[in-house]
Amino acid sequence: MSRRSRLRRITAAALGGLILVTLTLVGMAPASAEDGNGKLLLVLDSSGSMKEKAGDGKTKIEAAKTALNNVVDALPDQAQVGMRVYGATVFDRKDEGACQDTQLVVPIGTGNQAKLKAAIGKYKPYGETPIAYSLEQAAKDLGTEGQRTILLVSDGEETCVPDPCPVAQKIADAGIDLKIDVVGFNVSGKAERQLRCVADKGNGDYYDADDTEELEESLSRLSTRAFRPFRLGGTPITGSDEPATAPDLGPGSWLDKLPTEAEAVKYYRLKRTKAQSTFWIGASLQAPSSRTQLAMKLVLPEDLDETCGWAYPSALGGKHSRMLLSGVVSSHSKDKDCLAATEFLLHVGFTDFSDSLAGQKFQLRVYEEPPVSTRVGLPAEVDDPHWQSMAPRNPKTIQPGSSFADAPTITSGTYKVDVMPGEIQTFKVKADWGQRIQVLGQIAKLAKADEWVARGARRYSVGVLSPYGGPAKAIFGKGEPAGYQSIVSRQGNEVAVQTKEVRWANRDGSGDEQNNALAGEFYVTIQLDREAEDEPAFALPMTLTVGVIGTPNGAPQYANDAPPPAETPSPSATPSSEPPASESPEPPASQPASNPPASGNGQPGDGGSGEGTENDGRTGPPAGLTAALVTGAVVLVGGGTGLLVWLRRH
Structure with a gap:
């Protein structure tokens, strides 16, 4: 044919x-x-x-x-x-x-x-x-x-x-x-x-x-795939351009539109319900262009120049592809005025790279974490992780999500999915205190009829986002078999990403540490680039291997025994898709981590939502921008008889 x-x-x-x-x-x-x-x-x-x-x-x-x-x-x-x-x-x-x-x-x-x-x-x-x-x-x-x-x-x-x-x-x-x-x-x-x-x-x-x-034809074959747009969800809210009239922003998921003017700002008011609690605020939107950035700041109502936390969520993706801009700002600070504050103002505005974002819809997800009773006995900040070998086996078919709200829950195991060029796929993976996440991908040799997909420089990649959307990839992780992104190859290749161990004290560190400072549901994201606006759409079969490494330990004791939420807030519940125990890979126990000194909080480019400007030494753009992407990677299963599934989307 x-x-x-x-x-x-x-x-x-x-x-x-x-x-x-x-x-x-x-x-x-x-x-x-x-x-x-x-x-x-x-x-x-x-x-x-x-x-x-x-x-x-x-x-x-x-x-x-x-x-x-x-x-x-x-x-x-x-x-x-x-x-x-x-x-x-x-x-x-x-x-x-x-x-x-x-x-x-x-x-x-x-x-x-x-x-x-x-x-x-x-x-x-x-x-x-x-x-x-x-x-x-x-x-x-x-x-x-x-x-x-x-x-x-x-x-x-x-x-x-x-x-x-x-x-x-x-x-x-x-x-x-x-x-x-x-x-x-x-x-x-x-x-x-x-x-x-x-x-x-x-x-x-x-x-x-x-x-x-x-x-x-092929209704059953295409029943689990189409060009899935990333969907935002939450309760509508309208931020104010004046601090004095800022609406109250409580825990949950919220939706608004960004200002329409480049110099404009939107304000929201957050009120502490417990002294010295910590707010985590995630901002997400579907970025309309390949290079976009937001500015998020937490300031004191009585002094707008007093900043208690900031972040610059960024997106960088392939040409003609949909991108997710996502990042987190936290109120965690050692500043005495920030510690004593009863209220904060969230400032959402633009940077020099925000021209294409004016008027865009965006989602805010908010969590107020109770204060800890004591820091005594809590593990110190974690060192860079070492990759632990895990072999894909017994893959199970799963329907991916297209947003935070509908991401299916997965555990350690291997999964089969189909991904279309330009779409964003999401999966939830729970990591407790003392645990971390590894994701492994491999692309098999393409069938002869499918080799055209590898022409040019089509990237596929994987990302891991924190419970509130901050890039959680360990910038200087050690021993990964490959980088977090790669060019689709006719002969096959690998991609891999890992996070740092979740510890409460990580919030005192830099971007990738701060985004691994809260236990909960992390998000594995997948993306395959489009190469042209008018290229034939197709669905590429892939497998995704996930490992949750380590035994839960080091959980903080919250004041008044108030625990964090079991799940991140989302507009709707999602199903769990967990493989039987016999199908899960069995990674070895996590290795102990050393405890480097704190590197501070609220640094430009991190602030809990970015990975600075460091580069991990592999091919690709600077980590400070790419970390905020949901570009994704996976194991691609191919070979033999032409496994691409075609559909025409124009």
Whole structure:
């Protein structure tokens, strides 16, 4: 089979794969109707043109029914899904009501597969194409809270007014957790441009499907993959440009937009509930360009020049790829005024590298750590870690997350995933006090038909983020079999990353130590670069081996026996995917670490959220920027028969 024909065959399931991926993510976090989390609404074209023939001679409506029925059969019981159709009851635009001809045929709910299949059976081509009005009604169907997705399937352009593109922009702007994905079915020209615009302005993705084969084939194969955007989540909040009117920012997950002016700043107020407690504030956003940076500071309300902690979260990634900017600022300080403070102001602003961030949505995650009863007996700051050999074995397939909220929990073991160029994948790994994390990746020799993927300098890499999003990679880790990133090779190669042991006293050190100063759920992240905006999209099979090294020890005793939270705050719960004990690698016990002197707190470039400007000696950009990335690495399983899974995303 030629490369071209394989592209067409395997990308056939663009519609089914996109729907199933969305539903898989919806199903990850069961949510009640009241909280509005994880809702998907299918918006389907029932206009007269759906009776036309697709590329293979079958009608578009026949292909759509087949694909949709397959999707419904695979729905998780807990998925909140509904269906709206347009152009189903009024025949001609001249007829009254033609441009408001849209109906919610299946209200959003769970366990409604029978109703959805019944509605699909009645789905017939008939009237006009009122896309804009249908999108407005769909947004109302989904409500105003939680993660919401509109999935529009259309074979043509708007036949009414207004233009659906600015309507999509308005809908997306009104809901931080709402996106509009679009599948264009056998479209071209103006219709294709309009549907692309709807997806773009709606913060979603656009997919093409040309014929019945492209809607029917490979649904199961693509049910766990699509171009997954990193999703932010939390309670909306609006920071103030004046310190005096700063809103209260308590523990939890929050969403806001960055200032629109380069010199502008947003302020938030944090109030201590216990004397000398420590605030950890993580900031994350999907960076729109390859070199971006934020400025975060914790200052005293009565003296804005008195800084108790700062950080410069940065992102640096491959061309044409999505990037995550993520970092942490902490209030931990030995300054007497900072120790005695009852309130702080969080300052979020820009640096000289922030031009592309104006107005971007970003997430804040906040935790107030109680003070310790005593530091006596706590292990001192940890030295650089030494890699401990671990062999991949018995890999288990797992569905990756696309954000902090939906990252699946994994333990020591080996896992199989598929990653697409430019996407961000996330996994949670719990590390207790006295433990550290290792991640190993290997890429096998590529099959002959897949060798084009290794042309140029396509990078794949792995990152580890702290519980609140700070880069936790040990800058000067010793003995790793490879660097944390590598160029995809035809012959195969390795990547590896490790963290320092989690110790309370690490907060007195530099960036990579501070980001290993709080036990909890760390995040392993994976990314594979795109090489061109218009390259054929594909999913590359990979395996990921994770080791949690060491026995829990050195836990601090908090004042009044107040423990830290078991999990980092996120908008929704996530499942655990742990391999049986027999499938886990068995790394040896951790080695003892020496105790270097403290290197201070709040240094530019670290501050708990960066790794300074040191370079670890391997290929790649300076560690101070790359550490803040979620560029990821993994074991790639290839060989033999051409394992790349193709789909067309434009």
